[in-house]
Amino acid sequence: MRTLAQRMTEYIARSPAAWIEGQIAQVSMRSGSQMSFVTLRDPSVPMSVQVVCSRTLLTAMDPPPSEGSRIVVHGHFEFYPARGSLNFRVDQVHPVGIGELLARLERLRRLLAAEGLTAPERKRPLPFLPGVVGLITGRASAAESDVLANARARWPAVRFRVENPAVQGVTAVPQIMESLTRLDTDPAVDVIVLARGGGSMEDLLPFSDEALCRAVSHCRTPVISAIGHEPDHPIVDDVADVRCSTPTDAGKRVVPDAAAERRQVDQLQARARRALTGWVTTEEARLRRLTSASVLVDPLTPIDRRETEVRSLRERGRSAIGIGLERIERDIAHRRAQLSVLGPAATLARGYAVVQSHGIVLRSITDAPAGADLRIRVADGALLAVSSGPESPVTD
Structure with missing residues (x-):
């Protein structure tokens, strides 16, 4: 050793x-x-x-x-x-010294900005109505009472999980970071408020610490910074998602105003009621216009009228067809009578005959030489004969 x-x-x-x-x-x-x-x-x-x-x-x-x-x-x-x-x-x-300290803080502010930790696009929106609000502030401090009183005045049912680390002195930064980690890992906490009352620049130095600022920027839960008064501007304000001028302002920002929300709901209900009433009135007027049309007032009369027209047209069609058929029948009877008078059967009945030889009607004596078979058709039948040749002319 x-x-x-x-x-x-x-x-x-x-x-x-x-x-x-x-x-x-x-x-x-x-x-x-x-x-x-x-x-x-x-x-x-x-x-x-x-x-x-x-x-x-x-x-x-x-x-x-x-x-x-x-x-x-x-x-x-x-x-x-x-x-x-x-x-x-x-x-x-x-x-x-104060001047040197301010210069170092400004260099840190520029460094965090260059890394994008203060960029507006990294800022996350606050939940409309958080289930549990995490609050990091000094024990029994005015900042704690301001946040709790103002938040509960706006939304009485709001729930808080309060962490009371040291907010100034040599142990402030480690304790605040531990509280921040506990709240950020709690799935029930929807937003974290980092609050402290006013004080000297030295008292607010822990909230410009680089490690704390980086821890706030890496939180998964949205963080509200409410440190000091309006002129105070620690670096944690730049990396937080929302900066509030005072703890009182943070209490108002973290939850909605129940009375204002109720008034807005009432206004929306009234607008919806007016819109629905206007729509129903418009549709009723349109329905009255439609139902006042003659076709809807008396829907059977047009049908009856059309039925009468169809019946009349049907009778006219039947009449026209009947007249046409009668005309055709008369024409047929006339043609039949003409055929009876002018047909070959009537000629045969008057004593004429039709002589055929081998199926050919004889039109000349030369068509039936002697010995030719003949078929002679008369009115009531046909006769078979044999040609004896042309008849000798008779001389006086």
């Missing part, structure tokens, strides 16, 4: 001097001692270092350093084997 401690002492002694900036968590100046001990912490993460310096370095500062003050120290690390502790022995101590 002695060998290891000696090597650590030698190794740490070779480390170069460095400048360190931090926030004073504790100052110990023992009476009668020329040495002072300061616990210097990183405001963003739970990390601290023990600083050893001359008492005169601290008493020479105006104003004297106190818990929560930011300082910059220069020195080097020392390892004490007897106690196994690591200290940072300083030879210079400087307070972080």
